Amino acid sequence: MCPDKFEAAWQSHNWRINPDNLAEAMQQLDRSFNKTIFWRDAREIGVSLALIPVWISLGVATSSPWTWWLEIPALVWVAGFMFVDRRRQQRAAPAAGAALRVAVEHSLSQVEHQIWLLRNILWWYLLPLGIPLLLFFVHLAAERSDSSPWLIVVNASGPAVAVTCVFGFIYWLNQFAVRKQLEPLRERLQAAFAALEEDETAAK
Amino acid sequence: MFSAWVRQNGNAVLKIARAYTNSPEDCQDLVQEILLQVWRSLPKFRSEASVPTWCYRVALNTALTWRRNERRRATGRAPRIDVESLSFAGPDSSMQAADRDLVERLYAAIRTLPETDAALVLLSLDGLSYQQMADVLGMSESNVGVKLHRARQVLAEQMRGLDVP
Numbered sequence: 254m255c256p257d258k259f260e261a262a263w264q265s266h267n268w269r270i271n272p273d274n275l276a277e278a279m280q281q282l283d284r285s286f287n288k289t290i291f292w293r294d295a296r297e298i299g300v301s302l303a304l305i306p307v308w309i310s311l312g313v314a315t316s317s318p319w320t321w322w323l324e325i326p327a328l329v330w331v332a333g334f335m336f337v338d339r340r341r342q343q344r345a346a347p348a349a350g351a352a353l354r355v356a357v358e359h360s361l362s363q364v365e366h367q368i369w370l371l372r373n374i375l376w377w378y379l380l381p382l383g384i385p386l387l388l389f390f391v392h393l394a395a396e397r398s399d400s401s402p403w404l405i406v407v408n409a410s411g412p413a414v415a416v417t418c419v420f421g422f423i424y425w426l427n428q429f430a431v432r433k434q435l436e437p438l439r440e441r442l443q444a445a446f447a448a449l450e451e452d453e454t455a456a457k
Numbered sequence: 458m459f460s461a462w463v464r465q466n467g468n469a470v471l472k473i474a475r476a477y478t479n480s481p482e483d484c485q486d487l488v489q490e491i492l493l494q495v496w497r498s499l500p501k502f503r504s505e506a507s508v509p510t511w512c513y514r515v516a517l518n519t520a521l522t523w524r525r526n527e528r529r530r531a532t533g534r535a536p537r538i539d540v541e542s543l544s545f546a547g548p549d550s551s552m553q554a555a556d557r558d559l560v561e562r563l564y565a566a567i568r569t570l571p572e573t574d575a576a577l578v579l580l581s582l583d584g585l586s587y588q589q590m591a592d593v594l595g596m597s598e599s600n601v602g603v604k605l606h607r608a609r610q611v612l613a614e615q616m617r618g619l620d621v622p
Contacts, residue, residue: 258559259559259563259582259616260581260582260584261556262555262556262559262560262563263472263560263563263582263583264582264583264584265556266556266557266560267468
């Protein structure tokens with residue numbers, strides 16, 4: 254081997270990354286995040302809407318009390334909320350050929366919005382779905398307990414605890430996702446955005 | 458900072474990507490993957506003491522992982538990074554052509570080497586010292602010396618097999 258000759262030849266050839274489409278390529282991160290969010294939203298909206306006819310048919314079949322029907326507006330609310338939220342976020346998306354800084358800024362705002370959404374899941378998802386369910390169980394327990402307050406509490410406590418546990422787990426899962434995925438991603442994007450801001454300041 | 462990083466280290470990234478891939482499309486994909494890794498690691502990058510060492514680490518680690526996952530990887534990712542070949546810095550055109558030919562043969566020979574040996578040869582050709590190579594690869598300097606000596610011998614044999622003058 255002739256190391257000097259090889260090294261000289263090796264070091265004399267140079268390559269360059271074309272900066273023109275760098276921003277577009279970097280937006281892949283954004284796209285993969287968007288894809289994940291899209292499928293989550295589609296799943297949640299789909300399940301909420303699919304549950305409505307199921308809920309109606311079950312209510313009719315079992316001649317359920319009026320509190321059973323409170324869940325339907327809650328399902329409509331969840332599906333509607335997610336749909337409107339999604340539409341609002343889509344409207345703010347930058348053009349495909351936008352500058353890298355704009356793309357990062359958009360990604361950052363999206364991640365921050367998702368953090369906000371999951372941090373507040375109690376208010377727009379868990380309570381609207383959980384309260385009608387708890388009311389239904391209390392109502393059912395009241396009908397079967399001959400108006401005895403203690404019996405109502407005893408009969409309603411089992412299903413209420415089960416609902417609370419399930420919803421509590423959903424809440425924990427979402428906060429876990431915020432801590433383990435979204436907050437580190439936000440940190441990376443903030444660092445990237447700050448770095449790009451530095452670039453811009455240096456260029457001026 | 459990111460743009461500056463790409464400007465300063467793009468050449469090293471591209472050489473590593475070319476050495477670990479067999480087609481221009483794969484090379485572009487790997488470059489993109491390395492840049493994404495850099496992008497994701499920016500907070501760590503800011504706290505790193507040695508920028509070139511960190512650059513080689515990210516590029517080589519990504520290239521090695523990329524090669525290991527080659528079979529499982531889906532094809533047809535878009536968009537790809539445009540890569541431009543700049544002119545060779547030779548004194549005349551015949552020398553440039555000879556250098557270009559030699560470099561192509563070097564790439565071909567490096568691709569036949571085991572992953573770690575290929576990394577050592579790449580770093581050596583880029584002119585890194587034993588200490589810098591040891592930092593990048595997490596080896597002792599003496600180990601770098603031994604392995605590089607062996608890798609160079611294999612490379613020399615490969616180059617002879619490729620009819621290098």
